[in-house]
Amino acid sequence: AQSVAQPEDQVNVAEGNPLTVKCTYSVSGNPYLFWYVQYPNRGLQFLLKYITGDNLVKGSYGFEAEFNKSQTSFHLKKPSALVSDSALYFCAVRESGANNLFFGTGTRLTVIP
Amino acid sequence: DAGITQSPRYKITETGRQVTLMCHQTWSHSYMFWYRQDLGHGLRLIYYSAAADITDKGEVPDGYVVSRSKTENFPLTLESATRSQTSVYFCASSTGTGVSYEQYFGPGTRLTVT
Numbered sequence: 239a240q241s242v243a244q245p246e247d248q249v250n251v252a253e254g255n256p257l258t259v260k261c262t263y264s265v266s267g268n269p270y271l272f273w274y275v276q277y278p279n280r281g282l283q284f285l286l287k288y289i290t291g292d293n294l295v296k297g298s299y300g301f302e303a304e305f306n307k308s309q310t311s312f313h314l315k316k317p318s319a320l321v322s323d324s325a326l327y328f329c330a331v332r333e334s335g336a337n338n339l340f341f342g343t344g345t346r347l348t349v350i351p
Numbered sequence: 352d353a354g355i356t357q358s359p360r361y362k363i364t365e366t367g368r369q370v371t372l373m374c375h376q377t378w379s380h381s382y383m384f385w386y387r388q389d390l391g392h393g394l395r396l397i398y399y400s401a402a403a404d405i406t407d408k409g410e411v412p413d414g415y416v417v418s419r420s421k422t423e424n425f426p427l428t429l430e431s432a433t434r435s436q437t438s439v440y441f442c443a444s445s446t447g448t449g450v451s452y453e454q455y456f457g458p459g460t461r462l463t464v465t
Contacts, residue, residue: 242393272453281355281441281456282394328393338384338409339454341393 240265240333242342250348251319259314259345261329269331271312272339273303276326285327288312299323319349354378357442357457365465370429372460374442382445383425384454385409385417387438394441400425432464 241264251257263269270289274282286297293305303314314327326346330339355376364370374383381402386394386409396409398417406417414436416428429436439461443454 274456279458281458282443282454284453284455287453338396338399339394341386341395343391343393 240331240336240340242329242331242340244327244329244342244345246345247343248346248348250350252350253321254318257316257319257323257347257349259327259329259347261312261314261342262310263312263329263331264310265331265333267334269310269312270334271303271305272330272332273297273301273312273314274328274330274341276328276344278325282328285314319347321349321351323347324349355442355444355455355457357440357460359460360458361461363463363465364432366433367431370432370462372427372429372440372442372462374425374427374457376423376425376442376444376455376457378444378446378455379422380444380446380455381422382447382452383419384443384445385415385425385427386441386443387411387436388441388459389438397427397440429462432462434464436462437464438462 243262272287273285276282288295288305296302326344328344329342358373384399385397395411400406400419439459441459442457445452445454
């Protein structure tokens, strides 16, 4: 069965500092991994995905994520955080052949001015 | 281009009442999904639909009914609402369910069952 873990409910980072939001996964077979962001009172917005190929994936708003197969991780990163990055971030995984995404519980990122 | 819309945005209802949440998308996406978002659980899939008149259960379907007579609409009905169905409900759509397809989400409906 597929599963996703986001070990940190809350991440605080100072504006201008690098940020990391952690995600680990468990699937049978090849993983297909996604990051979504949710701003207050809004739906989820797609940020980036890993399907195959280069382990470093670049996405929207300057975010990137690194796929690490040996550690079964897909951490979200950004070199320099903005206050406007403050939001709820969800990691999601899909197994090959599955019809739906399986979401983690979310990590609330707060960027402190 | 409105994309994907949900109505109502907020709803308060009483236990035992029937409630229908609406979802409409303007992209002609084949696939549509209903999720509920609860603290500590992230998003969990209730039902999904691959096309008009084709629906299937997700992770937490009990107490919910869906229909899809038109590609653009995917209503979710709570036949007899319970307090445990208090949640934020998100509709999503996708051009496919292949592994590379991302989903696009509506703004959500916050439902409170008293």
